[in-house]
Amino acid sequence: MLHAMREEEENGRVTLAQVAEEAGVSVSTVSKVLNGRQDVSRPTRLKVERLLEVHGYQRTPKSAWEAPLVEIVFPELDNLWAMELIKGAENVAKEHGASVVLTESGTRHAPDPSWIEGVLRRRPLGVVLVFSSLPLEVKQQLRSRAIPFVIIDPAGDPEPDVPSVGSANWAGGLAATRHLVECGHRRIAIITGPEDMLCSLARLDGFRSAMGMAGLEIPPGYVSFGDFHVEGGRRRAMELLALPERPTAIFAGSDLQALGVLEAARVHGLKVPDDLSVVGYDDVPIAQWTSPALTTVHQPLRQMAEEAAQMLIRMRAEGGSAARLELATSLVVRKSTAPPPAA
Amino acid sequence: MLHAMREEEENGRVTLAQVAEEAGVSVSTVSKVLNGRQDVSRPTRLKVERLLEVHGYQRTPKSAWEAPLVEIVFPELDNLWAMELIKGAENVAKEHGASVVLTESGTRHAPDPSWIEGVLRRRPLGVVLVFSSLPLEVKQQLRSRAIPFVIIDPAGDPEPDVPSVGSANWAGGLAATRHLVECGHRRIAIITGPEDMLCSLARLDGFRSAMGMAGLEIPPGYVSFGDFHVEGGRRRAMELLALPERPTAIFAGSDLQALGVLEAARVHGLKVPDDLSVVGYDDVPIAQWTSPALTTVHQPLRQMAEEAAQMLIRMRAEGGSAARLELATSLVVRKSTAPPPAA
Numbered sequence: 054m055l056h057a058m059r060e061e062e063e064n065g066r067v068t069l070a071q072v073a074e075e076a077g078v079s080v081s082t083v084s085k086v087l088n089g090r091q092d093v094s095r096p097t098r099l100k101v102e103r104l105l106e107v108h109g110y111q112r113t114p115k116s117a118w119e120a121p122l123v124e125i126v127f128p129e130l131d132n133l134w135a136m137e138l139i140k141g142a143e144n145v146a147k148e149h150g151a152s153v154v155l156t157e158s159g160t161r162h163a164p165d166p167s168w169i170e171g172v173l174r175r176r177p178l179g180v181v182l183v184f185s186s187l188p189l190e191v192k193q194q195l196r197s198r199a200i201p202f203v204i205i206d207p208a209g210d211p212e213p214d215v216p217s218v219g220s221a222n223w224a225g226g227l228a229a230t231r232h233l234v235e236c237g238h239r240r241i242a243i244i245t246g247p248e249d250m251l252c253s254l255a256r257l258d259g260f261r262s263a264m265g266m267a268g269l270e271i272p273p274g275y276v277s278f279g280d281f282h283v284e285g286g287r288r289r290a291m292e293l294l295a296l297p298e299r300p301t302a303i304f305a306g307s308d309l310q311a312l313g314v315l316e317a318a319r320v321h322g323l324k325v326p327d328d329l330s331v332v333g334y335d336d337v338p339i340a341q342w343t344s345p346a347l348t349t350v351h352q353p354l355r356q357m358a359e360e361a362a363q364m365l366i367r368m369r370a371e372g373g374s375a376a377r378l379e380l381a382t383s384l385v386v387r388k389s390t391a392p393p394p395a396a
Numbered sequence: 397m398l399h400a401m402r403e404e405e406e407n408g409r410v411t412l413a414q415v416a417e418e419a420g421v422s423v424s425t426v427s428k429v430l431n432g433r434q435d436v437s438r439p440t441r442l443k444v445e446r447l448l449e450v451h452g453y454q455r456t457p458k459s460a461w462e463a464p465l466v467e468i469v470f471p472e473l474d475n476l477w478a479m480e481l482i483k484g485a486e487n488v489a490k491e492h493g494a495s496v497v498l499t500e501s502g503t504r505h506a507p508d509p510s511w512i513e514g515v516l517r518r519r520p521l522g523v524v525l526v527f528s529s530l531p532l533e534v535k536q537q538l539r540s541r542a543i544p545f546v547i548i549d550p551a552g553d554p555e556p557d558v559p560s561v562g563s564a565n566w567a568g569g570l571a572a573t574r575h576l577v578e579c580g581h582r583r584i585a586i587i588t589g590p591e592d593m594l595c596s597l598a599r600l601d602g603f604r605s606a607m608g609m610a611g612l613e614i615p616p617g618y619v620s621f622g623d624f625h626v627e628g629g630r631r632r633a634m635e636l637l638a639l640p641e642r643p644t645a646i647f648a649g650s651d652l653q654a655l656g657v658l659e660a661a662r663v664h665g666l667k668v669p670d671d672l673s674v675v676g677y678d679d680v681p682i683a684q685w686t687s688p689a690l691t692t693v694h695q696p697l698r699q700m701a702e703e704a705a706q707m708l709i710r711m712r713a714e715g716g717s718a719a720r721l722e723l724a725t726s727l728v729v730r731k732s733t734a735p736p737p738a739a
Contacts, residue, residue: 120517174463283685312685319687342626342655344662
């Protein structure tokens with residue numbers, strides 16, 4: 054007990070014994086809550102969690118793991134770019150003798166509550182979350198267990214108090230549009246992503262800026278919002294190509310939407326790039342295999358996951374607070390863009 | 397000791413104490429070896445491993461896991477169909493409150509030796525291996541730890557003593573070719589996979605049988621071997637389309653090779669399907685998004701992984717021996733096939 058008190062004096066930390074006393078439960082019950090065990094009643098668990106939070110309890114990290122794990126959690130694995138993120142996390146984990154645990158959970162906004170219980174039992178080195186936000190409760194639970202976490206946030210809408218890795222969406226939209234302008238296009242349309250995602254808006258603003266800087270107008274109907282998937286891209290492109298003055302180039306906002314644009318062009322009997330230029334976004338692996346190969350904005354997904362995993366390892370070793378890392382995007386010119394057809 | 401002896405008499409099992417005595421080491425050293433710990437000298441480890449193997453030692457499975465894991469190991473994560481397999485494993489793991497650990501290791505033939513050490517430390521519920529074979533030593537190490545394992549083997553070359561899940565490659569090749577014959581094609585070429593993979597040969601044999609049954613000849617040069625990747629498909633298709641009597645249809649052996657064929661057709665100025673019909677194999681997600689959407693043989697990858705994970709759970713609960721499960725393939729007709737152009 055003397056030891057525990059001194060420890061607290063020394064580093065300002067509350068001990069398990071103090072939390073147990075205040076909660077009126079045994080130390081072993083507090084320990085069970087910390088380890089995510091299920092044999093504690095819900096009211097007790099909530100009481101203990103609240104006390105851990107109030108006192109800012111921080112478990113001392115274990116110095117060595119028997120079987121070190123890095124967790125990566127996705128809202129959905131369907132996404133083509135999930136594999137690139139997994140590969141990035143796997144590269145860094147392997148370097149550190151750790152394995153990657155993969156979970157598909159929740160919605161775009163946050164993982165399921167059940168996920169957190171598993172994490173507390175597994176006690177990974179750290180957690181990479183591919184979500185734009187995280188419930189306060191989850192943040193506190195991870196913090197009190199000294200499990201570092203980083204958000205990978207291609208949506209570009211990170212919370213200020215959470216370490217996150219993103220990429221430069223506005224600059225990407227600008228680069229894609231400038232390329233089309235430099236090819237000689239004047240009638241350029243955009244299909245960006247969903248209206249409620251900051252990355253969609255940032256890419257659209259980059260598009261608007263490039264058009265403005267080139268002195269080009271954006272005709273009515275030339276800006277549309279997709280869903281980042283093939284079908285949404287196809288539907289929006291069918292509308293754009295049916296306009297009385299149809300665009301000679303479409304910036305598709307994502308590679309999947311660009312695939313939909315290619316299909317719409319085929320249905321309209323338009324050759325890409327002779328009749329219509331198309332630029333994608335993301336540079337997922339299939340972008341190089343479409344016919345024709347897709348000019349697109351490279352989002353360094355693998356590198357983003359590598360940076361996120363590295364941040365975890367550093368936070369684990371040195372502690373550390375919220376940081377935001379934004380990696381550069383770059384234009385990859387392939388074969389889906391060319392000068393517009395002669396008028 | 398009496399208890400240990402009685403236990404052995406009862407179920408014919410050797411105990412840790414007996415292995416330790418025979419090896420001239422402590423029980424705790426044997427236990428360290430079993431748990432994949434690194435603080436045991438290599439000679440001691442080898443000696444203990446050999447004795448565990450000689451006596452057919454089987455650890456009693458734990459009845460409950462603190463943080464249950466299902467492992468899935470790939471030679472490479474680049475493959476488009478890796479994601480389908482991961483999703484299958486994840487579906488079943490989630491049902492059983494387990495998480496998926498993902499490892500990229502080794503070559504097409506076997507995982508790296510370092511991988512096994514990690515598995516022994518993690519003690520997963522079971523392991524799904526996407527490899528056609530497994531070194532004897534690895535099999536023994538997994539068996540002595542009572543860690544069930546199943547091979548997912550799209551290559552169609554399973555070892556007889558290992559539970560595995562595959563799919564019907566010969567029937568798939570037959571169905572793809574029959575479809576082209578029924579469209580009216582007579583000049584049909586095949587690009588199958590590498591010559592040293594049984595699945596390539598099975599698909600080719602299915603092709604030959606369908607051609608034979610239709611009374612069609614296979615002209616010289618109409619059979620070629622690719623690498624299951626886009627570039628190999630493109631190169632072989634460029635050769636096929638340069639033949640004096642070029643084929644009106646190509647069975648591409650994999651969807652990635654089919655993407656290469658689509659690109660070769662574009663370069664040759666041939667319209668798919670008006671001038672050239674193309675059939676893929678696998679039905680990876682992008683097959684529905686190519687222009688035109690790809691007619692292909694559906695390989696039930698997600699279901700294969702689900703079956704493999706279910707087998708692990710059953711083996712864990714009931715024990716059980718080697719089983720081979722072969723799931724049916726089916727033709728999915730989309731827009732890349734049509735009758736041949738009028739001669």
